[in-house]
Amino acid sequence: MPELPEVETVKKILKKTLVGATITSVDVLRAATILGSASIFQESLKDAKFKNISRKGKYLIFHLSKGLVILSHLRMEGKFYELNENEPNSQYAKVVFHLDNGHKLCFDDSRCFGILKLSKETKYLEDPLMLNVGPEPSEINDIDDIFNKVKDSTHPIKELITTQSLISGIGNIYADEILFECKIHPLTPGKFITRENWIEIVESAKKILEKAIKQGGSTIKSYHPGKDLDGKFQSKLKAYGKAGEKCPRCCDILQFIKINGRGTTYCPKCQKKKGAPVRVAIFGKIASGKSEVLKYFAKVGYPTISSDEIVSSLYKEKAVTAIIAKRFNLPFNNEVDKTVLRDYLVAHPKDIPVINRIVHPLVKERIEEFFKAHKNNDIVVCEIPLLFESKSENLFDYIIGVDAPKDVQLDRLQNRNKETSKSLKMIARNNSFDKNKNKADIIVNNNSDLASLKSEIDQIISKLQEYLDLFPSLHLC
Numbered sequence: 001m002p003e004l005p006e007v008e009t010v011k012k013i014l015k016k017t018l019v020g021a022t023i024t025s026v027d028v029l030r031a032a033t034i035l036g037s038a039s040i041f042q043e044s045l046k047d048a049k050f051k052n053i054s055r056k057g058k059y060l061i062f063h064l065s066k067g068l069v070i071l072s073h074l075r076m077e078g079k080f081y082e083l084n085e086n087e088p089n090s091q092y093a094k095v096v097f098h099l100d101n102g103h104k105l106c107f108d109d110s111r112c113f114g115i116l117k118l119s120k121e122t123k124y125l126e127d128p129l130m131l132n133v134g135p136e137p138s139e140i141n142d143i144d145d146i147f148n149k150v151k152d153s154t155h156p157i158k159e160l161i162t163t164q165s166l167i168s169g170i171g172n173i174y175a176d177e178i179l180f181e182c183k184i185h186p187l188t189p190g191k192f193i194t195r196e197n198w199i200e201i202v203e204s205a206k207k208i209l210e211k212a213i214k215q216g217g218s219t220i221k222s223y224h225p226g227k228d229l230d231g232k233f234q235s236k237l238k239a240y241g242k243a244g245e246k247c248p249r250c251c252d253i254l255q256f257i258k259i260n261g262r263g264t265t266y267c268p269k270c271q272k273k274k275g276a277p278v279r280v281a282i283f284g285k286i287a288s289g290k291s292e293v294l295k296y297f298a299k300v301g302y303p304t305i306s307s308d309e310i311v312s313s314l315y316k317e318k319a320v321t322a323i324i325a326k327r328f329n330l331p332f333n334n335e336v337d338k339t340v341l342r343d344y345l346v347a348h349p350k351d352i353p354v355i356n357r358i359v360h361p362l363v364k365e366r367i368e369e370f371f372k373a374h375k376n377n378d379i380v381v382c383e384i385p386l387l388f389e390s391k392s393e394n395l396f397d398y399i400i401g402v403d404a405p406k407d408v409q410l411d412r413l414q415n416r417n418k419e420t421s422k423s424l425k426m427i428a429r430n431n432s433f434d435k436n437k438n439k440a441d442i443i444v445n446n447n448s449d450l451a452s453l454k455s456e457i458d459q460i461i462s463k464l465q466e467y468l469d470l471f472p473s474l475h476l477c
């Protein structure tokens, strides 16, 4: 869908060739494209001369003699083609303006969402279509105006900046670019967008739109500003349409989500989500006390979930059991026998990635369901030992790593009735913590003193609560 830079480009192109031409007749090939009476549209515009073309938000406004104005919105696929009178109409021409200079102007619209509406020079600004168009970024002088309108909104910022009545001209492409530039997560509720954020959003919107106008807009899918013409800004896009590619700022992988049905691309590292609930992940060394940390969060009243428990319950599900039994040719009926599976995987280590590919996406799904069920809580906590191995880190806002000295690990494993040699082997095998611990927001050191462990968690909780209460003046770590 064309946005402000694209419509501005169309305006510039049409202005060059159209101003000065007089309409000799109008063919309406699809009456519904005209808002209002098609016959009045045809009659009134006969002998009217194009005097100027302007733009408001994404509307093109044709100013004609006789005090007439045509309001036009291209919507999804609308285009204007100026052709020689002897050429055939464009493929999806809906309205054709015949001109006195040997040309004709086709309003072409394959999707039929575009509109044309006749109005008057003295009245068009009061037309409901125009009254719904908010100021463009370059017209916003008073930040407080927009800030006050949305300071209590729970709608995501991506939705707010594409709401034309609030701020006009920004659609899906430039919204992704602007939020990427400002390092704001597209799902951030309006109430968490500060006055300073708004200053930044408006400034970066101005800059990005201006640059895009200079490049003739972005040609994405079927937008072409004129016949055989393409915009050039798409080569400058940093986020839009680039999900799965590396973030040009931090090299993390850009993610794709849908917000109100609109595809949205953002960087999970540069654009951290703000506001409740804070989604906390706990990972750590084997037998380091991750479960104690999780239990403590539960005890003080926060919703918790353990990915190990999710896996156990998945293994009791018939459908999951059937997939695993079939894949590894194991004799499971109603549920997966964990000991049998473990022995099988020890004997067939090559199959470990295979089972991970089956189980990890299901675990992620359950964690997301858990988040949804607790979306009104301040803090939600998940123990997930294979956080990085399962590439789940982007599900979380805050990561706690639990570290413990080897003797504490050994002690704890022996308490679980493991022999010393077996315990040492397990500790050596599960050594990915050191590789990933720098990705944690905080490391908790469990020296087997439960009281000090609890006090460390209390400090984390008060920090997170403080963050939620005083947002945005405080930032996580």
Ligand SMILES: [Zn+2]
Pocket: 247, 248, 249, 250, 251, 252, 267, 268, 269, 270, 271
């Ligand atoms: Zn990034």
